[in-house]
Amino acid sequence: MKSNVIVNFYAVGFIGLFILGSTLVQAKEENDLSWLRFISEKSYDGKSNDLVTAGLGIEAMENGVVPQFSDSLVPTSEELRRNSIFTKGTAGFGVIYGPNVDASTGSLVNNELIAGSEIMAYADNGSGDENVSLLLQVPKRFDWETPCVLAVPVAGSASLFRDIATIGYWGLQKNCAVTYTDKGLGNGFHDLENDTVTRFDGIRLTAQDAGIDSLFTADIADDQRHSFLNNYPHRIAFKHAHSRQNPDASWGRDVLRSIQFALFQLNRLRPSETDDLDAANTMVIVAGNSNGGGAALYAGENDREGLIDGIVAAQPQVQLRPDDRVSVVRGERTIEGTGRSLMDYFTYAILYQPCAAIATPNAPMRQAITQAEQRCHSLKERGLLQAETLPAQGLEALEKLQMYGWEPESDMLHASHYAIAPTATAVKYASSHGRFGVEERLCGYSFASVNEQGTPQPVPKNELAVIFATASGGAPVGSIDIVNDENPSGPMKDALSHSPSNGKQDYNLDGALCLRELVVGNSENALRVQAGIAEVQGSADLGGTSTIIVHGRSDARVPVGFTSRPYLALNSLTDHQPNVHFYELTNVEHFGARLPGYAENFVPIQPYHIDALEIMYAHLRHGTPLPPSQVIRPMPGEDGEFDSAHFPPILMEPHPSDTIRASMGRVEIPD
Template sequence: MSPVKFVRFLLLAGAALVPVGPAVAEVAPRPEWLRVESHRAVDGRSDDLVTAGLGVARLLSGPAPGYADPRAPTMDELRRASMFRRGDPGFGFGRLFGPNVDTSTGQVMEDDGRIAGEEFLAFADDSTGRGSRNVAMLLQVPRDLSRERNCILAVPVNGSSALFRDIVDFGFWGLRRGCAVVYTDKGAGNGVHDLESDTVHRINGTRTTAAGAGEHAQFAAELTPEARQRLLAEAPHRIAFKHAHSRRNAEAGWGQDVLRSIRFAFWQLNERAGAERFTRANTLVIVAGNSNGGGAALYAGEADDGGLVDAVLAGEPQVQVRPDDRTVVTYLGRERRNPGRTLLDYFTFGNLYLPCAVLALPEDAPARAGITRAADRCASLREKGLLEANDTAAQAREALERVYAYGYDRAVEILHAHNYSVVPDATAAKYVSAHGRFGVEDRICGFSFAAVNAEGRPVSAPPEVLAQSFATAPGGAPFGPVDIVNDHDPTGPRRNGMSASPSTGRQDYNLDGALCLREMAVGSSPEARRVQAGIAEFLADGNLRARPVIIVHGRMDDRVPVAFSSRPYLALNSLAEGDRGNLRYWEVENAEHFGLSGPGFDTRFIPLNLYLLRGLDALWAHLTTRASLPPSQVVRTVPRGGSVGSAPPLQASAVPPPALEPAAADRIAVSAGRVAIPD
């Protein structure tokens, strides 16, 4: 057995691991694409790696962190605000899971979730070194870095958010294990370029002029000064976002971005130590991501043909699978062949019909009362020949049936109004622009982004909103007064939710814009072909190269439905890997996408986050002690129940761990491209 293989054997067998090779080994050269921007150390009391010194108790109650000068926050204040995630003890945070809880034992720790250590912020740039790509990365090294087992947890960040987004949710898990944790924004992070003031974010969240930031900007739109002024003359007050307007089609590189973040971690850890202590042969590497970070984790597993990654955890992954007619998923007696859908496909379909369908939902469906122009959307759909019924109630029922026929599970219908309230038009417009490599000046489908006033008209973004946007903006609109704008409104540009369609004259949530977005996803115009070519660059093939992988997804996810993502991916993986495959899929009852616990959600749902942490525990045990992984299964849970707004606290018995030997009625069967999901 070769020395490298012997070390790997010891690692998998759970043997204590000590540094191998000569202690004076030189550190490998810095990767040519790497630019380290800053370093800080935190003491674990006044500041820490997980809660920025606040502690879990402050996350559970008390005021959110503020700013001494709201128009000029410091980097420390922005970092603290970015890490702040309000926790709900009734939902289990701080009791059943969280930075202060050891999920493997249930023990609540005395340090209140605070962990001391160091942080390094860096960019992965392209070969020009001019900041034209600037994929942001954050490496956290706990003070109690394990000396017994080298390990790295790599986290592609959820959504288009700042690098600190996933620390409180599950990044802390790696720090608790004594692992280094490295995050990447996947080239889609929180870069906000206000074109009017010509200001941008630095990697630490503070703002300066685009010229002053130069290559150190998170993102600056590729516009000459003359082009920027022309755009502002045509469309004043507009804002560009990194994910939407970088012209990079970032998703095509998400897998490689994750692998680069791991290489950064190896280099920085060894540079910090002054010798090559961390090598691929002696270090466990786990990738874990949630939502589109979960998709990026799977893309990384597929892209890693050099054995850099040991295992992958993908939570509710926004993964878009390659079409294959051999894949079949059966659920509730319904068989769907080639069931995978791209994000733009299901977002643009839902964006058409959901604002009418909500009228057919129960009165207590979350956010239903806020969809006030549903009848206008129904009427406009009827005029366009997209519905056949003549009265509003029948049109709503027909719209809901079309959503079901498209492929949505009926179980998620209670969340359709909320799903629409989370502005799928803004998300679809962002992805259309990204996949088609359109710039901010293209304003595809007549959409742009700006701060708006009470009438929905574009205005200058307030200075304090821009100054705090690193902590408040989710990498796109909406945030604060910034929202998606319909530039084609007959009365002039207006916030899309308040706007009228040119062809109908109604305030129908801009049906014309929704139809244009739909055309980008499934149409044949030159712009649509450009978008679809971008999508083709990253479709998953399901080949995870036989490494252990766990996908965890909530059955009630209406944002990234299991019917279009995880279930089809499981089917495709079984074709790609056959008997070599080592993928497990846990479908968790009563869990939805956002982990919300407010009124309307408190009585109905349980936290998926708990199962992400259990998935990491299972992978760790598998890699270090060769423990068996729980097989693919439906995990049966019990929601809190009670009265809306006053649900009883979630109990551990209501959220059991996945079973090593699940009952036959809970097992998910998968073979040769066919997946059978239990009722």
């Protein structure tokens, strides 16, 4: 049962100014809300503007035409909000799921614009160095009699508005308030050359003018910055990689704070005739996708005040403390242990995925891997492959990925996933975990805008001005990409560069091996990174909180065998009252993207994420039992289009051959 602990600090009251608009004001709370700093409150009428589509309407998102800025060099905060909310959605958006689909029935509804208010704040220690962004959306039709809050930790490293049209809308449909957090990541970009940063509302200012309103300002003195730029001009720092804070370790705390923020604000807004909202009388569901899914689980592990009633995590990027009692069985294969850290499987992937593309000639985006042959040859020269012929080397690389833990169903995704820049992601996480500054250029990597030849250049002004709305929390975005500073002829876009040791254009194998050493080696840098990885590892102890995890079997980005499966197994050991329900989906990969070759072979996970939210809502509101863990087998459409027939439901009584079993650290997954 929930406790009433949180109500105690509401009794303290709010001290300080609160004003409308985007002017920053300081909130001074005597107790648990001392970290909260309010920014703005705005109202949207549901006609000219709204909470879900920023006035665009769902049709604009379905059409996929990105709205234009009146002046891309000087965008307004409202334009940046609008373009941040805008999403083309994954396959099936607007048909199977989305703001125009009634999640409880699956039927299309009028494209009603939802009126309400938005309140923005920072969670910070007072220095402006943390500035974890928080956003609360309160629909005009909020149900004060049976109140509910949906807490959404944002996916990836992106800004606050990313998941409104894909997850948050569901809560607004239910007349719940929705609270978001960027988990200390967000689109905080520092252009070191011009010393400009991103403010909380996306507006670009000089670092001095932004002050503590900056989403992120690199921790580097001016003289050091100038010295760095003399050697490496045009470089960019961004928050997830270069904050020196390892923010992933605080994801659970950040989600809990977003809930506290929501309850505090709802009490400020509540009608006088209604009771105070607290942990006991307000239903709280946490829902996140990918990184957001991992943060949702971490929040449950850190929830000692009973804030959370239910968790719904889709394809969670979660990392677990080692425990050799855990085992996962699928068919004739048993994998021991609690999965792998993100840095482990990413650095392994970037070694072998380019060569493995040789073995999947018809895979999506295979032709984009132009240096596959060179990477195979370089791996052979380093003794990392034994096969003599190129086809055999491709097969050997693919087999290595399978043996390391990728499912065979992921085989055709390795080429496209390598094309979606995993090296940039690995560098981001390595820098973050090890708390490296931008000037340290871990493994010889940095970030900059690059021209067509791949050499660093000043960031185009129109790109930088709107980066809050266009970026996903790091590179690559627009012309900004990862740079190999060790390229023999000078700094070069990594994908076009050469390895310094052999002079070959082999996707910079030297850099990839350096990143791998950070995970498996014992250098000073490796020990820093490994210490950071240990800080983010979870316990899988959710204290009996009702939890649903949905994950695709074909996921090559966040493989299910490294994350959700061992999480279920470890939960059966560490949780005194295990209550995790796991639904594994065949023919589902990570992105749900409208990429060539995807829709014909895979279905998106988002409809199942929304279905799981419906199941959780019915469980918490009406006591409906949660379906047992099971394998569900959706099938892609032949023409790449989807309807409900492609998405079999989550069953209350699955066939025994589809039932997943977990007990005492052992999970059995049907084929």
